[in-house]
Amino acid sequence: xxxxxxxxxxxxxxxxxxxxxxxxxxxxxxxxxxxxxxxxxxxxxxxxxxxxxxxxxxxxxxxxxxxxxxxxxxxxxxxxxxxxxxxxxxxxxxxxxxxxxxxxxxxxxxxxxxxxxxxxxxxxxxxxxxxxxxxxxxxxxxxxxxxxxxxxxxxxxxxxxxxxxxxxxxxxxxxxxxxxxxxxxxxxxxxxxxxxxxxxxxxxxxxxxxxxxxxxxxxxxxxxxxxxxxxxxxxxxxxxxxxxxxxxxxxxxxxxxxxxxxxxxxxxxxxxxxxxxxxxxxxxxxxxxxxxx
Numbered sequence: 359x360x361x362x363x364x365x366x367x368x369x370x371x372x373x374x375x376x377x378x379x380x381x382x383x384x385x386x387x388x389x390x391x392x393x394x395x396x397x398x399x400x401x402x403x404x405x406x407x408x409x410x411x412x413x414x415x416x417x418x419x420x421x422x423x424x425x426x427x428x429x430x431x432x433x434x435x436x437x438x439x440x441x442x443x444x445x446x447x448x449x450x451x452x453x454x455x456x457x458x459x460x461x462x463x464x465x466x467x468x469x470x471x472x473x474x475x476x477x478x479x480x481x482x483x484x485x486x487x488x489x490x491x492x493x494x495x496x497x498x499x500x501x502x503x504x505x506x507x508x509x510x511x512x513x514x515x516x517x518x519x520x521x522x523x524x525x526x527x528x529x530x531x532x533x534x535x536x537x538x539x540x541x542x543x544x545x546x547x548x549x550x551x552x553x554x555x556x557x558x559x560x561x562x563x564x565x566x567x568x569x570x571x572x573x574x575x576x577x578x579x580x581x582x583x584x585x586x587x588x589x590x591x592x593x594x595x596x597x598x599x600x601x602x603x604x605x606x607x608x609x610x611x612x613x614x615x616x617x618x619x620x621x622x623x624x625x626x627x628x629x630x631x632x633x634x635x636x637x638x639x640x641x642x643x644x645x646x647x648x649x650x651x
Contacts, residue, residue, distance in 0.1 A: 382407035389414050393422045404430040412437050416445055439474045446476030452510055454491060529581075530558035549583055549595040556597045557583065567607035577604035584608050588615055 386407050390396045399405045409429050417425060425444075429437050471483045486494075497517075498508045505512045526532045531551035565575040584603035587593030603611065 379407075382411050385414055386410040389417065393417060393426075395423060395426065399426060399430065408434055409437050412441060416441060435474075442474035442479075443477050446479075449475065449479060450481050454494075457485065526558070526563075530554045530563075532558060547589055547595070549600060553595055553597055553600055554583070557600050557602060560597070561602040564602060565604040565607055566601045567603055567611070575604060575607055577606075580605040582608045584611065590616075 386396065386400070389410050390400075396405070396410060400407075400410070405426065409432070412434070413425060413429060429440060432440065471481070473481045475481050494510060494513065497513045498505075498510065501513060502508065531554045533555075536552060536555065563578055563581065565577040565581065567575040569575075581602050582605055584601050584607075585593040585595070586599050586601060589595075593599050
């Protein structure tokens with residue numbers, strides 16, 4: 359193991375790569391020597407070096423073609439879930455350990471890890487503060503009648519159910535007993551609560567941006583409300599005109615429409631008012647937009 363790490367470090371320095379990048383290339387070269395089909399898939403972009411590294415321990419002469427085909431076009435997490443389903447691992451025991459090192463030494467915190475073990479089973483690790491550990495111990499004691507073993511899994515599940523419910527209520531106005539709408543002024547940017555609720559449910563809380571190939575983004579982090587017809591030219595805060603976008607794609611669509619080389623995205627706005635636009639106002643959508651970040 360030490361020799362492998364030394365060789366990896368030396369080759370990483372020679373090729374100006376990180377150790378992980380050099381390791382992936384070394385692993386892919388070994389796999390390609392045994393199964394030459396890998397080279398064609400790498401050249402075509404069907405698989406990545408990371409995918410090859412993940413698949414390597416499981417490839418055999420009898421299954422390598424089928425397993426490579428199943429992993430083609432998938433991301434890292436999808437490949438991990440594929441392997442967990444086909445080569446399941448047993449559940450790991452839960453545990454809490456201190457990261458305190460010897461006096462005068464620095465112990466770096468390991469990165470959070472979510473690793474699929476089998477179908478619908480995951481191994482989750484993260485670094486917590488002393489205060490969080492104390493709260494976890496208290497919750498374990500209070501829930502002994504529900505989970506006598508003290509397994510923190512059910513505790514986190516119940517806590518996250520409450521947290522997600524509260525966050526969805528705050529961000530998307532989702533509630534079991536919605537109040538009647540009071541109406542919104544026509545010139546207001548305010549998005550009514552009932553519109554937020556309907557859009558959240560329709561878009562499943564994910565970015566609804568679709569690329570030219572029809573592929574939907576699906577991101578759930580940094581989600582914002584996006585006016586399909588911009589508010590600046592009369593787009594209303596209606597369920598039909600509001601969609602969810604991640605921050606990147608919301609900014610991208612604003613650049614397409616309001617970019618410095620365009621006046622309202624290359625459309626002609628009726629001088630009688632921003633809410634009145636010519637019938638061919640959205641012909642700019644057929645133009646070549648700037649590249650997606």
